[in-house]
Amino acid sequence: xxxxxxxxxxxxxxxxxxxxxxxxxxxxxxxxxxxxxxxxxxxxxxxxxxxxxxxxxxxxxxxxxxxxxxxxxxxxxxxxxxxxxxxxxxxxxxxxxxxxxxxxxxxxxxxxxxxxxxxxxxxxxxxxxxxxxxxxxxxxxxxxxxxxxxxxxxxxxxxxxxxxxxxxxxxxxxxxxxxxxxxxxxxxxxxxxxxxxxxxxxxxxxxxxxxxxxxxxxxxxxxxxxxxxxxxxxxxxxxxxxxxxxxxxxxxxxxxxxxxxxxxxxxxxxxxxxxxxxxxxxxxxxxxxxxxxxxxxxxxxxxxxxxxxxxxxxxxxxxxxxxxxxxxxxxxxxxxxxxxxxxxxxxxxxxxxxxxxxxxxxx
Numbered sequence: 001x002x003x004x005x006x007x008x009x010x011x012x013x014x015x016x017x018x019x020x021x022x023x024x025x026x027x028x029x030x031x032x033x034x035x036x037x038x039x040x041x042x043x044x045x046x047x048x049x050x051x052x053x054x055x056x057x058x059x060x061x062x063x064x065x066x067x068x069x070x071x072x073x074x075x076x077x078x079x080x081x082x083x084x085x086x087x088x089x090x091x092x093x094x095x096x097x098x099x100x101x102x103x104x105x106x107x108x109x110x111x112x113x114x115x116x117x118x119x120x121x122x123x124x125x126x127x128x129x130x131x132x133x134x135x136x137x138x139x140x141x142x143x144x145x146x147x148x149x150x151x152x153x154x155x156x157x158x159x160x161x162x163x164x165x166x167x168x169x170x171x172x173x174x175x176x177x178x179x180x181x182x183x184x185x186x187x188x189x190x191x192x193x194x195x196x197x198x199x200x201x202x203x204x205x206x207x208x209x210x211x212x213x214x215x216x217x218x219x220x221x222x223x224x225x226x227x228x229x230x231x232x233x234x235x236x237x238x239x240x241x242x243x244x245x246x247x248x249x250x251x252x253x254x255x256x257x258x259x260x261x262x263x264x265x266x267x268x269x270x271x272x273x274x275x276x277x278x279x280x281x282x283x284x285x286x287x288x289x290x291x292x293x294x295x296x297x298x299x300x301x302x303x304x305x306x307x308x309x310x311x312x313x314x315x316x317x318x319x320x321x322x323x324x325x326x327x328x329x330x331x332x333x334x335x336x337x338x339x340x341x342x343x344x345x346x347x348x349x350x351x352x353x354x355x356x357x358x359x360x361x362x363x
Contacts, residue, residue, distance in 0.1 A: 001031055003075040006090065008101060023041070025043075040203075070092075132205060140231055146308060147165070155201060159205060164221055165189045193208065230312075242267065247349065251266060258300070259298055262336075276352060280355070304334075304336060329346050
């Protein structure tokens with residue numbers, strides 16, 4: 001299949017409409033500026049790790065280099081690999097700048113300075129930081145838990161965040177949901193979240209979906225995802241996440257809050273590998289809403305989801321970097337009134353409907 005060419009003016013219009021533009025030049029070339037709103041990824045890294053930057057074979061993407069030859073070659077390589085909507089920007093950055101289209105500064109020093117306090121840690125270093133930049137995390141919910149989790153994942157340099165939420169910002173959210181501001185009241189939470197996270201760290205890619213997670217759609221969002229963070233407030237969505245992740249062998253970080261308390265855990269079941277445990281090992285059946293009142297019914301201390309969400313982000317970063325001791329097989333309980341932390345040891349249920357011996361749970 002031949003490469004799809006696109007002019008710089010067409011590319012600029014498509015970029016404004018939300019299509020991904022990747023500047024595939026080398027880091028020393030980015031120093032002179034990159035197209036405003038584009039994401040810098042070297043050609044070699046893109047060809048080697050395309051799944052970290054593109055969430056599926058059908059995702060449209062535009063490639064830009066200096067004059068167009070490298071983007072043509074890379075677009076052809078991705079097309080041959082099965083990607084169906086890869087465009088090469090004709091004339092590259094030279095034509096982009098000649099047309100007077102907007103650019104922004106990007107220096108490799110920005111990467112070193114932004115993450116300097118993190119890269120100095122021997123457990124992370126530059127290799128670990130670059131690994132984070134290639135990671136893809138799905139954040140289900142942009143509310144009380146998703147706000148702090150998403151904020152710190154973006155700050156830490158996780159390169160690709162996908163956010164799914166179907167709610168709008170309400171005044172009552174602002175007591176705890178730090179991704180949103182007073183000016184965002186009435187907006188879709190995913191739009192508000194994307195704006196905040198891109199403002200915090202413009203080097204990362206934030207993909208948003210105005211949708212409500214369920215058994216019917218969760219698998220649509222797991223393609224090329226390294227890890228899922230549960231920022232939901234209902235059991236139905238949580239079971240959908242757990243069942244789909246167990247089926248796909250994808251880890252997910254559980255979090256929940258209630259008044260002055262919270263819980264955090266990491267689940268990494270895999271039915272194909274016969275590896276547990278999952279959320280259904282603890283709670284086999286769906287619990288009714290009467291057993292788990294939401295924040296509007298039970299109330300919540302504003303910092304409680306902040307603490308739990310930050311702990312979720314911590315577990316995610318540890319897992320992505322393969323450092324420390326993850327909360328696998330351990331459920332962490334947080335009591336803020338007593339300021340106490342304690343753990344519960346978890347064991348796999350060999351007859352679990354999702355990750356045990358007799359099949360996946362029914363939808």
